[in-house]
Amino acid sequence: MARTNQTRRRALLDAAIDVLADHGARGLTFRAVDTAAAVPAGTASNYFPDRDTLLTQAGAHVHVRLAPTPQRMSRLATPAPTRQAVRAAMHDLFDRVSRDPAGYLALLELRLEGTRRPHVRAALTSAISANITDSIAFHVDGGYPGGRRTALALYLAMSGLIVEHLTLPDTTWHQAGPENTIDDLVDAIVPDPHG
Template sequence: MARTNQPRRRALLDAAVDVLADHGARGLTFRAVDTAAAVPAGTASNYFPDRDTLLAQAGAHVHVRLAPAPAHMARLTDPAPTRDAVRTAMHDLFDRVTRDPAGYIALLELRLEGTRRPDVRAALTAAIDTSITDSIDFHVHGGYPGGRRTARALYLAMTGLIVEHLTLPETWHDTDPTRLVDDLVDLLVPDTDP
């Protein structure tokens, strides 16, 4: 019965993401997830049959956690498809990730774990492939400047910026991240604004 309690499952997956960010994949145990979720001991093992399943589902869930709410996404799509609209969207992405650094750090942990565990790799590949495809299609079909090639380059550049900012921010101590986002957009997205 407990397995159908979706709010609790979501809370356990959020706790798993936080444990991954704080302790890495080796620290992800049922006990650690129960503690982080503030639930009775043994709860996580009632929802996930084994650790590999927990890892794979945490990998799928982290994208849900980092995604913008549909209402927020609708506000981002209201403006005309210009370079400035892309700039606003990239700042929004950067802000979302920096407000939930544990989510992105857990994603990095899961990526590393995916190099050793095929099931985690498969779950991450499916989630990330969908995310990349959706992002690029949104850019292209929305008529944003630069098309598919620009959308791909922007995705890779923002991913690199986020990794640098979350893992080694001291190396960029003399550069404002807001300015770096602006620079990436200016360099990669053609200026077709009137």
């Protein structure tokens, strides 16, 4: 029973993320989540006592949805810590977000909602801070070129690239192709240890 409840809760949170991406924070209602999850009316309200709780938990869950699997992280950590390995990891990040644009668009909606709702802001701040800390530690502890500043610059550059790609896909930088832009970002940010 508890496993079924957790499975249902995850399905409702995934549906909430999809609703946020499609309709924005104002469109996030229990009815919309029930419809998106294809569950009986009233199901979401049985799992989340109010809309703030739903928003807060969706803010925590969106990072789980966007994160690479442990198997993928293991494969990314396997090659030697080179600029090329960093490039491959940035392409992997971009590909993951491109396969689930709703997850990242929902994250943007939640960030905006967090400017008005302290509980949402707190959940996002906690999750994003942990992600940044983990990314920096992965980069530094893995011996990849550059240090903490390089890892943080990569995070900020990729975040901007992803926002541009998902929200304004017709801007002129797209003509070069995201793949080339990612390569250029990595070359500009990550030092070449061989000169």
